[in-house]
Amino acid sequence: MSNGKADMSAVKETADILERISQRDGTEGVVIVGDKGMVMHSTMEGSLKSAENWVQMTRTAKHVVREVDPTNDLSVLRIRTKKREILITPDDKHMLMVFQTTDRK
């Protein structure tokens, strides 16, 4: 029995969640990145073509946490810059990146 229907609803659910996140006040964009750095889904037109360096940096962050305590795990990485804040939530195969402006209404 094919899993086509289950896949389709998962894709739709993902799209809905991303849409909801990206509608939040101050959100510049939401990006889902695969483990090799390829952008799988993005609400930001063209600005992030390859996220390979972001994936590598997140790997380093995971490593920092594990080195200090091998039973611990990175859950969120927040990068605050002059212009924005980037929230990175990694899991086994992907990474969710949310870009927010720092000046929110």
Place this chain on the structure above:
Amino acid sequence: MSAEVEETLKRISGHKGVEGIVILNKEGIAIKSTLDQTATTQYAGLISSIAAQASHVVRELDPQDGLTFLRLRSKKHEIMVAPDNDYLLVVIQNPTDA
């Protein structure tokens, strides 16, 4: 270190949930720490590395931008990193205690 710095460190470490504070210089050497020697050395190397990488990817994305703060949240605690021209301030806190 000046009295003002000592004051600030005391204030931060007085916060509920703060497990440790480390100040690194530009070379990644800990010049002040509330943790033991082993933990300090470990954090010094690891944090210098991630801070440099984060700073780099931020500039790559936008050369006009710059890293101002970094937070590594994990199951057991949160590591906060505040970079500055000459130093890196690292604070480890347990958010559930805060």
